[in-house]
Amino acid sequence: MIFKLIDKASRGAALVSRLLFIILIVSMLYEVVARYVLNASTIWAFDISYMATGAAFILGVAWTLQVDGHVKIDVIIRLLPEKVGAYVLGVAYTFLLCPVMTMMSWHGWNKAINAYMAGEVETVSTWGPLMWPFYLILAIGLSIFSLQLLAEGIRYFLEKALKRN
Amino acid sequence: MESMIVALMFPALFLLIFLGIPIAFSLILVSVAAGWFSFGPMIFQQLYGSMYSASTNYILSSIPLFVLMGAILEKSGIAKNLFEAIQIWIGRLPGGLAVTTILMAAIFAAASGVVGAVEIMIGLMAIPAMQKYKYNNSVITGTICAGGSLGTIIPPTVIVVVYAALAQISIGALFAAIMIPSGIMVSLFVLYILIRCILRPSDGPAVNDKSLPTIPLSQKITITLKSLLPPLLLMFAVLGSLLGGIASPTEAAAVGVGGATILAVSNKGMTISSLGESLKMTVRITAMILLIVAGGTMFTGIFAVNGGGALVENIAEALGGGSTEVIIFFLLVTFLLGFVLDWTSIVLICVPIFTPIIKSLGIDPIWFATLVLVTIQTSYLTPPMASSIFYLKSIAPKDITYGQMCKGVVPFIIAQLITLAIVAMFPSVATWLPSQIVGF
Amino acid sequence: AEVTWRVPTSVPAGSPFYENFLERFASNVSLLTNERVEIQPYGAGVIVPALQVYEAVKEGTVEAGHSTPSYLVNQDPINSIFAGFPGGMGPETYVNWIYEGGGKEALTELRASEGLHSLIVGIGSTEVFAHANKEITGPDDLKGLKYRTSGPWAEVMRDYYGAVPTVVPPGETYTLLQRKGVDAVEWATPSSNQPEGFHEAAKYIVVPGVHQPTFLWEVFMKQETWNSLPEDLKPLLEAAAKLTTYEALSNFYDNDIQAMEEYRSGRNEVITLDDAFVDELSARGQDWIANKADEQNEAGSSNMLDLLEDYNEYKERWENNKDYLIRN
Numbered sequence: 001m002i003f004k005l006i007d008k009a010s011r012g013a014a015l016v017s018r019l020l021f022i023i024l025i026v027s028m029l030y031e032v033v034a035r036y037v038l039n040a041s042t043i044w045a046f047d048i049s050y051m052a053t054g055a056a057f058i059l060g061v062a063w064t065l066q067v068d069g070h071v072k073i074d075v076i077i078r079l080l081p082e083k084v085g086a087y088v089l090g091v092a093y094t095f096l097l098c099p100v101m102t103m104m105s106w107h108g109w110n111k112a113i114n115a116y117m118a119g120e121v122e123t124v125s126t127w128g129p130l131m132w133p134f135y136l137i138l139a140i141g142l143s144i145f146s147l148q149l150l151a152e153g154i155r156y157f158l159e160k161a162l163k164r165n
Numbered sequence: 166m167e168s169m170i171v172a173l174m175f176p177a178l179f180l181l182i183f184l185g186i187p188i189a190f191s192l193i194l195v196s197v198a199a200g201w202f203s204f205g206p207m208i209f210q211q212l213y214g215s216m217y218s219a220s221t222n223y224i225l226s227s228i229p230l231f232v233l234m235g236a237i238l239e240k241s242g243i244a245k246n247l248f249e250a251i252q253i254w255i256g257r258l259p260g261g262l263a264v265t266t267i268l269m270a271a272i273f274a275a276a277s278g279v280v281g282a283v284e285i286m287i288g289l290m291a292i293p294a295m296q297k298y299k300y301n302n303s304v305i306t307g308t309i310c311a312g313g314s315l316g317t318i319i320p321p322t323v324i325v326v327v328y329a330a331l332a333q334i335s336i337g338a339l340f341a342a343i344m345i346p347s348g349i350m351v352s353l354f355v356l357y358i359l360i361r362c363i364l365r366p367s368d369g370p371a372v373n374d375k376s377l378p379t380i381p382l383s384q385k386i387t388i389t390l391k392s393l394l395p396p397l398l399l400m401f402a403v404l405g406s407l408l409g410g411i412a413s414p415t416e417a418a419a420v421g422v423g424g425a426t427i428l429a430v431s432n433k434g435m436t437i438s439s440l441g442e443s444l445k446m447t448v449r450i451t452a453m454i455l456l457i458v459a460g461g462t463m464f465t466g467i468f469a470v471n472g473g474g475a476l477v478e479n480i481a482e483a484l485g486g487g488s489t490e491v492i493i494f495f496l497l498v499t500f501l502l503g504f505v506l507d508w509t510s511i512v513l514i515c516v517p518i519f520t521p522i523i524k525s526l527g528i529d530p531i532w533f534a535t536l537v538l539v540t541i542q543t544s545y546l547t548p549p550m551a552s553s554i555f556y557l558k559s560i561a562p563k564d565i566t567y568g569q570m571c572k573g574v575v576p577f578i579i580a581q582l583i584t585l586a587i588v589a590m591f592p593s594v595a596t597w598l599p600s601q602i603v604g605f
Numbered sequence: 606a607e608v609t610w611r612v613p614t615s616v617p618a619g620s621p622f623y624e625n626f627l628e629r630f631a632s633n634v635s636l637l638t639n640e641r642v643e644i645q646p647y648g649a650g651v652i653v654p655a656l657q658v659y660e661a662v663k664e665g666t667v668e669a670g671h672s673t674p675s676y677l678v679n680q681d682p683i684n685s686i687f688a689g690f691p692g693g694m695g696p697e698t699y700v701n702w703i704y705e706g707g708g709k710e711a712l713t714e715l716r717a718s719e720g721l722h723s724l725i726v727g728i729g730s731t732e733v734f735a736h737a738n739k740e741i742t743g744p745d746d747l748k749g750l751k752y753r754t755s756g757p758w759a760e761v762m763r764d765y766y767g768a769v770p771t772v773v774p775p776g777e778t779y780t781l782l783q784r785k786g787v788d789a790v791e792w793a794t795p796s797s798n799q800p801e802g803f804h805e806a807a808k809y810i811v812v813p814g815v816h817q818p819t820f821l822w823e824v825f826m827k828q829e830t831w832n833s834l835p836e837d838l839k840p841l842l843e844a845a846a847k848l849t850t851y852e853a854l855s856n857f858y859d860n861d862i863q864a865m866e867e868y869r870s871g872r873n874e875v876i877t878l879d880d881a882f883v884d885e886l887s888a889r890g891q892d893w894i895a896n897k898a899d900e901q902n903e904a905g906s907s908n909m910l911d912l913l914e915d916y917n918e919y920k921e922r923w924e925n926n927k928d929y930l931i932r933n
């Protein structure tokens with residue numbers, strides 16, 4: 001039940017990633033037209049392009065984990081019994097990666113809150129947008145990723161348990 | 166103590182990867198463990214910085230766009246028509262599609278300069294086509310990986326720009342220096358494909374004569390115009406805007422996506438759901454690649470903080486000042502790092518270490534840079550840890566195995582090593598053109 | 606060493622700023638403190654994100670950092686006075702304002718308000734106005750010019766001259782200039798531009814760099830990190846910083862002269878803007894910063910306005926009396 005909820009959150013985040021890619025394309029096309037047809041470069045296209053890509057990336061990692069899209073080399077571990085590989089991933093996801101990513105998310109939330117409080121703006125751009133929405137997206141994406149790691153990790157253990165029964 | 170940790174980072178990484186833990190996760194875990202020694206609990210915010218760096222790297226923005234362009238062209242059937250039209254003309258040539266793929270990859274590499282993106286785009290389009298014409302899986306995988314690796318070496322490439330700035334050498338000269346070596350490399354790739362497919366026609370079968378002559382010339386031309394022209398126009402739009410300096414790679418890739426969408430819609434191959442599928446694939450591949458980049462950035466930082474650079478310097482000094490030994494050692498370091506790290510990390514780590522030593526030994530920096538660049542490209546291809554194979558794995562159909570991928574790249578690695586040997590033995594291959602070229 | 610600091614910077618290892626400012630500082634510190642303090646420099650993006658060095662120090666990820674107030678102008682425009690701005694002081698005047706005219710104290714006070722202690726490690730010479738594919742000699746040449754620049758200069762170029770300031774990612778600058786995707790780029794000083802290869806991509810080199818007459822870099826740490834240093838080390842670090850600044854500035858001048866010689870003797874054409882045009886551009890830059898200071902003042906903070914007044918007063922005193930100086 002709770003795992004289903006986590007899956008849903010990851011899928012939802014990945015849906016936002018798709019939307020961000022469309023925003024990326026439209027803003028890049030607009031920038032080219034603006035520069036060459038209207039002869040007026042935008043001040044926001046640069047920031048939008050990296051922020052959209054970065055946000056789409058972070059919001060996409062959890063769902064990519066769910067569909068087993070993070071590349072791995074499992075030819076060697078597959079020589080061993082199936083449950084060994086499952087246990088390895090179960091341990092790695094549940095006890096190592098989930099805590100690590102949780103700590104990173106924690107820092108991500110701090111960044112977002114501090115940026116909001118201080119009204120932090122982009123460092124080098126002429127546009128100078130507020131940074132907290134971007135930090136917030138990173139924090140959300142990392143948090144969902146941490147949860148998905150927990151869910152997948154435990155699933156590796158459970159499948160093992162199921163098979164034994 | 167610290168150099169112990171640095172030395173252990175690599176075996177630990179290999180172990181995790183061979184345990185079947187995803188590459189990006191393995192990089193993160195090793196970085197956390199090794200970084201704890203120098204940062205303590207601060208390690209998490211230090212590593213968050215790497216996530217942030219990967220999320221804000223403008224150059225990476227072109228990756229999702231090239232992926233999306235490839236996906237749209239493939240799912241809408243345009244890529245299929247394109248390769249069929251090509252097959253009408255060169256179908257009798259054994260390995261013709263593989264040669265076409267290498268050349269297409271070279272052209273896109275010459276324009277975009279972004280490693281990885283081109284491989285996935287070309288792969289999405291060419292794999293189904295080569296499979297349809299019963300090409301051997303190893304030929305397919307080797308071709309895609311080798312074609313994709315050209316982005317590192319065919320100028321202009323972002324790697325060269327970053328390398329030249331770090332090493333304080335002329336970008337224009339370095340672009341010129343890698344031109345002949347990359348030409349040699351592409352020729353060797355093509356030569357290998359042709360020889361292999363002529364010797365073993367079943368690996369890259371020519372279309373048999375029975376099916377070909379039935380098409381009259383006028384029909385051939387009609388089919389060609391219909392299938393070849395639109396994607397060619399698209400390629401001209403993307404390449405033209407890049408080469409004409411109208412757009413940066415990211416912008417040009419966006420132009421490509423826009424154009425591909427228009428083509429797909431007018432080709433009636435595009436539905437809302439196939440656009441959705443393409444976007445879905447883009448999310449998955451982008452997340453996969455960027456997480457590896459983030460993990461690589463983490464690994465690089467921890468390697469540096471734990472004194473990895475000093476370790477390399479000390480070994481180089483211990484070699485006693487022989488130019489040849491130092492060059493070989495540096496190329497080995499490059500190659501070894503290239504096993505696991507993407508080019509940004511390799512260049513960031515290595516160039517500042519190599520440059521002063523190379524200078525003090527009086528070695529031609531342009532020639533040395535060319536050797537390093539060819540080596541980076543080779544390590545990009547070399548299993549078990551090869552970025553080119555990771556990228557290919559993310560788009561390859563299930564029936565293509567990891568073993569076939571590893572087998573497929575071997576001949577191309579040999580071709581690269583031959584190129585490396587040629588450059589090493591005849592430095593003028595790299596140094597002659599820069600002395601001839603006029604910039605503006 | 607008694608004290609070891611990891612010091613990341615915002616520029617890549619091996620670049621002139623890195624060697625001239627940060628590595629020089631590291632070796633001066635080692636020299637003056639008899640190796641009691643070790644500064645470990647790290648190039649951009651290796652251990653913390655290139656543009657987040659201030660944040661990383663504040664958050665405690667690293668003990669100290671090296672960066673420029675330029676990156677803080679968006680957060681607080683008062684930093685533009687220290688960063689150098691269009692129409693501002695040149696290096697000769699500036700280094701004296703910093704050390705003798707109260708500039709250093711003002712920067713120390715500003716950083717203290719953020720909980721940081723600042724050591725000025727590096728004042729730069731003047732940048733190149735543009736490497737350009739087109740001749741630039743007067744205002745008309747700026748109209749519609751696709752110009753890679755940023756910050757205040759971008760605003761001045763757009764608002765007063767109808768230029769098209771363009772954001773170009775760092776790795777793409779050379780390629781885009783070479784393919785004539787942009788008409789002109791400004792980057793750094795003559796000698797620091799050399800390794801970027803812009804002179805090979807575009808024929809014209811336009812000077813002087815009104816947009817960035819000088820610039821400043823600093824090493825900073827948390828106030829408590831500074832306070833916890835043994836008392837006898839503090840003046841030694843201050844001295845190492847000051848020594849670095851002066852050595853680095855001389856080094857920049859010398860390298861820049863060499864670079865200009867090479868540009869002139871090569872295939873490039875160096876265009877020197879006439880005084881009237883330079884004065885006009887400077888005045889626009891002064892307008893820009895005066896407006897910023899007024900905005901800040903109206904928003905309730907008079908700090909920038911007060912500092913700018915001090916700064917301009919010193920600049921004027923210098924200009925009014927520099928006629929006694931032989932400057933060859």
Ligand code: NA
Nearest residue numbers: 274278319321
């Ligand atoms: Na290229």
Ligand code: NA
Nearest residue numbers: 504544550551
């Ligand atoms: Na490799």
